[in-house]
Amino acid sequence: MFVRNFKFRLYPSYQQQKKLQNNIETCRWVYNKFVKFAQRSFLTRNDMNYMLTDLKQSEPWLYNYHAKMLQMVSTQLDGAQKAIIRLRKNGHKTGGLRFATHIQYRTFIYNQSGYKLEKHGHTDLLWLSKIGYMEIRKHREITGNVKQIIISKSRSGKWYAIATCENDNNILPKIDFKKAVGLDVGIKNFVYDSHGCVTPNPLNFKKSLKLLAKIQRKITRRQKGSNKRKKAVRWYQIIHERIVNRRRDFQHKLSTHYAKNNDVIFVERLEKLNMVKNHHLARSILDSSWGSFCNMLEYKCKILVEVPAKNTSVDCSRCSNIVPKSLAVRIHRCNVCGLVLDRDQNAGINILRRGLEIFRVTPNLSHIVNLPQELREVTPVEIRKWSMKQEKATKFIGSSSLKVELKNLV
Template sequence: MKHKRAYKYRVYPTPEQQHIVACTFGCCRFVYNWALRQETAAYYNEHRRLYYKDLSERLTELKKQEDYSWLSEVSSVPLQQALRHLDKAFLNFFEGRAKYPTFHKKRNRQSATYAANAFIWRDGAITLAKMGEPLDIRWSRPLPKDATPSSVTITKDCANRYFISILVEDEIEQLPANEQAIGADLGLKSFVVLSTGEVVGNPRFFHKDEKNLAKAQRRHAKKKKGSKNRDKARLKVARIHARIADRRRDFLQKLSTRLIRENQVVCVESLAVKNMVKNPTLSKAISDVGWSELVSQLEYKADWYGRTLVKIDKWYPSSKRCFECGHILDSLTLDVRQWDCPECGAHHDRDINAANNILAVGLTVNACEESIRPGAVKTKPGKARRSRKAWR
């Protein structure tokens, strides 16, 4: 089955290419912020919404003005893509998937997207519009054979590293089917505990570099604003953040790939991380662990390789329900890691018991969904609206 897949590589542009890319970043950022201001003003003043077509026409008129003639010095394609990104951001906002779009800042991550008519793909090299020579790309892994990029996105992170993301249509072969099924209980003390008894520890990447990060941030705060020393200190802080993010991303990618390859059905809880991080005691640890990213990776990899990901309801009492007899405790605090069932006397490890319950419920949900007759309404996993009392 063919899927659109992005391959990301490190790029080392020449000084001339860096200048062109920097101008493109600045123009894209300006156009995005200008369009966002236009949409907001139109909504509050005229009570109507502007779409991509309306903003594109206004952008054409804006370029004709003498004060904004510098917008024509870069390729027009990334500017149009910036308008499309804003249109997508508003769509996500109105459908409840994201917050209201915010203005892009110069100090944050910069990006520019080039469609197929704004770059040249020849002999395994990419030359962007307005550039005379191809980019120096470090091909850490080959692109699929006979792949033709449909778009490329060049980015610059806060640590001054350049990356290019190449979008291609890839033929992904589904993995051979097996009968393995696991339940995964996500936690803080152990990152994930599987129903097979395997325990994957929490790497705590942020915690390991927290002291170095705090030291670098203190030095940055003491530097004079606008000085070169402050820029150097800011770069050191950004590199520590990048190191933390890279290590976490690498860990999650390897773990999610292994779980998908080894198991036909993976059952997890649909956690409300947005609400959980409001806990003042555990918010830093919850943000560091990366539960949402793991579930997101499991979701798209299961779709790629023909696996099944089942997300059970977040109110299901997986930890305080006895896997042997089904008895549910009235309360179970976080400091209790092992407990005995008062009904049948079974001794439980908190996390393994929860993983077994998640597996049992997940298999039941999966069997029910597969038995739904064609044309019937199918409930998405994890979207069932149930209160806590419904499980008691």
């Protein structure tokens, strides 16, 4: 069983927009009530549901809202609590839970009941309990059963409905391993693959920096609370949203290209949080957002394998000789074998080679993947090169059920 999300644009009337906003604010109010207690001690979902019933006794106006929607707030807080615990476990510094502001909190969830998707003539409608019928632009067909509807508001005030669907289709066809590619991501070139194809980094945020600074100046000059200031703030948010949209569009196109043309894709594991500590590059790194690119690859391609990133740009891809170089040196020159190559392509080839090595030494892959002949033979020398520790560090990610199976192997 796998879960798919479908995101559609919503067109609520003015009255409905008010109602939707009201729902968000109510959820935020409940969320912040929970946060107050969660700051002192860990709250389980059960605790929160008891708290909610108590809260309803003292605040009877809460009965005007969809009951399951209020219950789902506990899921959101539960996720936030667990995220903090996970980060602390991995050794990151974290603060406590914070109260959500109206800028951060922009969604509410209808789970299991209280929604209907209908068609009236040519228009598609979404019905929500306590809100009514709204026009929805269903630009594609939904597959599977709708399990919940998430309503979200973008920063510039557009409304969206996200339908979470479950598919029972469990059987995945065996994968033919014919084409593989290694991807090296970087700041100058977004992706440089092992075949030598380059995609330059669009750096969308950097392009709009001047414009953003200009609007920011306007906002600070205008009087607080004035309509002109509000107008400028909205303008600022529209620009931000446009940057996000452009970035997402670019990443979707690129990841679809690689997923369609390859059976297995190898990427290096990124230690993003460590990289951001380099202040000169932090903005460009966050602007690139390779993480979301890898996520897209993960759900689009057949198998995605993360390879340990150590020394990928230093090793020579032909003779494994180590050629130390700084970030500014763009060309790889090997003294031993005479290989001259762009440093990023050299890294791409290294990633591909390491990935294939992992395939060679990992047993029992044959029931998932039809391996090509040259990968079936195991050469003992190369196994020794890959110690168990390195193997464990490698994470296989593939689509849905395959992911689980591969996890058991590693």
